[in-house]
Amino acid sequence: MSERDEQEREFDLRWAESAEHKEPSARARMLAARWKHNPPGPVPFRADPEHLTRRRSSWVSTAVVLGCVAAVIVLLGYINFRAPY
Structure with missing residues (x-):
């Protein structure tokens, strides 16, 4: 792209951004x-408790991840221990 095209493009962007009235998007x-x-009905700030699904405790997820990491470390140590030097 030539330098003049870059300057014209920059000018067009500055001109467009400085417009007093901006047209809303098609979705808006x-x-x-x-x-x-x-008009849409009112929406509560938080969902009703009956619609919430039961989530696992964060401790369970943490224990699963740490257990997997420990298993990989033990497996790698076992493989390294059995390998001949």
Whole structure:
């Protein structure tokens, strides 16, 4: 790309960013039109407890990860111990 093209492109970007009125995106226009006739209902800040799924404790996940790491270390040590020098 030539230097002049770069300068023109930079000028166009500065001109576009300095516009007083920016047109909303197509999705914003679509949602505004949809909500004009059918506004969305209120949404609670947090989900209802009955809709939440039961999650495992973070300690269980930590124990599984540490157990896997320990098993790999033991396996590598066993392989290294049995290898002839």
